[in-house]
Amino acid sequence: MKGTENIMTQTSSWTRRLPTRVGRGVHALAIASLISQIGIIVTGGAVRLTESGLGCSEWPHCVPGSMTPTPEMGIHGVIEFGNRTLTFVLSAIAVAMIVAVWNMRRTHPVIFRLAIGLFCVIPAQALIGGITVWTDLNPWIVSLHFIVSATVVGFATLLVNRTAMYLRQDDTVAPPRVPLGSRPAAWIMLVSAAAAVVLGTVVTGTGPHAGDASSPRHPFDAEIVTRLHTAPVYVLLAATVVLTVLIFARAQPDAATRRLRTGLVLLLAVLLAQAGLGYWQHFTGLPIGLVLLHMLGSALLVSTAVNVWDRSTGRFPL
Numbered sequence: 001m002k003g004t005e006n007i008m009t010q011t012s013s014w015t016r017r018l019p020t021r022v023g024r025g026v027h028a029l030a031i032a033s034l035i036s037q038i039g040i041i042v043t044g045g046a047v048r049l050t051e052s053g054l055g056c057s058e059w060p061h062c063v064p065g066s067m068t069p070t071p072e073m074g075i076h077g078v079i080e081f082g083n084r085t086l087t088f089v090l091s092a093i094a095v096a097m098i099v100a101v102w103n104m105r106r107t108h109p110v111i112f113r114l115a116i117g118l119f120c121v122i123p124a125q126a127l128i129g130g131i132t133v134w135t136d137l138n139p140w141i142v143s144l145h146f147i148v149s150a151t152v153v154g155f156a157t158l159l160v161n162r163t164a165m166y167l168r169q170d171d172t173v174a175p176p177r178v179p180l181g182s183r184p185a186a187w188i189m190l191v192s193a194a195a196a197v198v199l200g201t202v203v204t205g206t207g208p209h210a211g212d213a214s215s216p217r218h219p220f221d222a223e224i225v226t227r228l229h230t231a232p233v234y235v236l237l238a239a240t241v242v243l244t245v246l247i248f249a250r251a252q253p254d255a256a257t258r259r260l261r262t263g264l265v266l267l268l269a270v271l272l273a274q275a276g277l278g279y280w281q282h283f284t285g286l287p288i289g290l291v292l293l294h295m296l297g298s299a300l301l302v303s304t305a306v307n308v309w310d311r312s313t314g315r316f317p318l
Contacts, residue, residue: 050075
């Protein structure tokens with residue numbers, strides 16, 4: 001019994017040293033979570049675009065009998081293994097985030113749940129990555145891998161928003177006072193952004209950058225799936241423009257509305273850049289540099305769209 005009491009006392013002493021309120025360190029960890037989740041999307045894209053998707057031919061080992069690449073695997077093995085090791089960086093940030101908000105699990109339950117969720121998805125993504133290798137980069141599994149990562153970027157954005165509110169000591173739990181029609185426009189914007197991302201993975205699975213020369217591809221017509229992909233983009237652009245006009249037409253905005261305006265400007269900038277990159281890469285034969293930038297843009301689009309949706313429709317649960 002004394003041993004158990006000692007462990008409980010030591011644990012209690014350890015947790016007392018943890019933060020009890022959201023400070024700059026907790027907010028910085030939330031930002032690091034978002035940046036790292038976007039970063040692994042980009043590095044995963046680099047793996048595929050350099051045809052290093054099967055640089056490590058096994059999972060969880062890199063090659064039979066070895067967790068690390070062998071010289072025979074060449075640069076492709078190094079690139080794929082490097083992307084795998086980034087999982088440990090994401091894990092370290094996720095664990096640090098959970099520890100940082102441990103004492104706030106009852107006072108800040110949403111922040112704590114988001115932190116737990118971001119951690120739990122890491123092993124799930126690792127397993128999906130393993131299935132991707134086992135199926136020789138099946139495009140449907142590759143698409144699932146990307147969609148899960150994009151979803152996590154959205155939740156990491158929510159975590160950044162929540163920690164920022166506490167850092168500002170903002171007691172407002174209601175969204176900005178937005179004009180009639182703004183919330184439906186924000187929902188249309190979010191749904192169309194999600195559709196554009198999902199259909200974008202189908203375009204990718206039909207295109208030439210499979211990750212390995214022997215990997216299967218979708219048997220779809222590239223021109224048709226590209227046109228399908230652009231349809232929700234037009235809806236997204238229209239909804240964003242409508243929402244921007246409604247929000248900027250409001251006189252004497254409060255602080256929350258000003259932050260929403262900033263989010264809208266960022267979303268429009270990312271959306272226009274993505275559209276430009278999309279057309280540019282399509283008409284220039286999909287050069288890997290532009291494709292990689294387009295993947296980065298997809299992650300930024302998810303983040304900025306979720307940010308605007310959250311600020312214009314959410315109740316900011318704390």
